[in-house]
Amino acid sequence: MFRGIHGFDWDEGNRDKCRKHGVAIATIEALFRTSQLLVQQDVANSKAETRFKAIGKTAGGRSIFVVFTFRDRDGLRLIRPVSARHMHNKEIAAYEKENP
DSSP states (O other): OOTTOOOBOOOHHHHHHHHHTTOOHHHHHHHTTSTTOEEEEOGGGOSSSOOEEEEEEOTTSOEEEEEEEEEEETTEEEEEEEEEEEOOHHHHHHHHHHOO
């Protein structure tokens, strides 16, 4: 996991949004524990808070796209997933072309 991160910040809002797209909470958390995760700042959607985009593969090989931010709670730094979904074939092809 990222250095200095102590866990995840979940509530009904972000849980429901991730589940809506068919991505389980356990899958998202496992994705952040892999060293194969590509992370970039989401400049276009960082108006109210700094957001990031993460792309990675599940243990089963399925590509996942996650938007997240960081939250500080009780002195701990947490990852707060905003949304997650499975990637479409065009997105996967573009990602693999940019990241051989």
